[in-house]
Amino acid sequence: xxxxxxxxxxxxxxxxxxxxxxxxxxxxxxxxxxxxxxxxxxxxxxxxxxxxxxxxxxxxxxxxxxxxxxxxxxxxxxxxxxxxxxxxxxxxxxxxxxxxxxxxxxxxxxxxxxxxxxx
Numbered sequence: 001x002x003x004x005x006x007x008x009x010x011x012x013x014x015x016x017x018x019x020x021x022x023x024x025x026x027x028x029x030x031x032x033x034x035x036x037x038x039x040x041x042x043x044x045x046x047x048x049x050x051x052x053x054x055x056x057x058x059x060x061x062x063x064x065x066x067x068x069x070x071x072x073x074x075x076x077x078x079x080x081x082x083x084x085x086x087x088x089x090x091x092x093x094x095x096x097x098x099x100x101x102x103x104x105x106x107x108x109x110x111x112x113x114x115x116x117x118x119x
Contacts, residue, residue, distance in 0.1 A: 002037055019069050020044035020082040020090070030108035032098040034070030040090060042102055042110045048080035048095050050113045070094040 002008075003024075006015040016025040018041035025031045030042040040048070065074040066081075068091040075091035082088035090098075102110040 001039060018044055019085065019088045020048075021084055030102055030105065030110055032070075032101055034068075034094065035072045038069045038072075040070065040098060042108065044082070045090075045095065045098050045102065045110075046113055048090050049099055052078045052080050052092050053095055053099075054113060066091070068094055070098070 001017045001019045001022075002011065003015045003017055013026065014024045016031060016039055017023065018025075018029075018031065019038050020040055021044050023029060023041055023043070025039070025041070031039045032045065033039050065076045066079045066089045067073070068075050068079065069088050070090050071094050073091070075093070078092045080090050080095065099112045102108045103112060
């Protein structure tokens with residue numbers, strides 16, 4: 001997401017906000033961008049990865065779907081809802097893709113958690 005009033009012709013790092021915690025993008029807070037400017041920071045991705053991928057959290061029940069903020073698709077699989085902004089949702093597929101992308105980026109120095117106790 002972008003900070004309100006962002007000049008779209010000249011977007012700065014501090015104008016880019018995580019949809020899940022609303023923190024600004026900084027050199028020590030890597031971000032992954034989804035569709036239409038949605039973003040998740042490395043900290044929120046770590047929490048989502050721990051909760052959904054490692055922890056098996058699945059709040060998609062009874063065939064209900066959730067619209068992923070990152071891919072904009074209605075997904076029936078496990079997803080993470082931001083505790084601070086419940087409308088910010090990321091599906092398991094996007095969690096895995098974002099984790100893979102951040103892990104491959106040597107500048108991010110991001111590593112996925114290895115078990116559900118590492119958030």
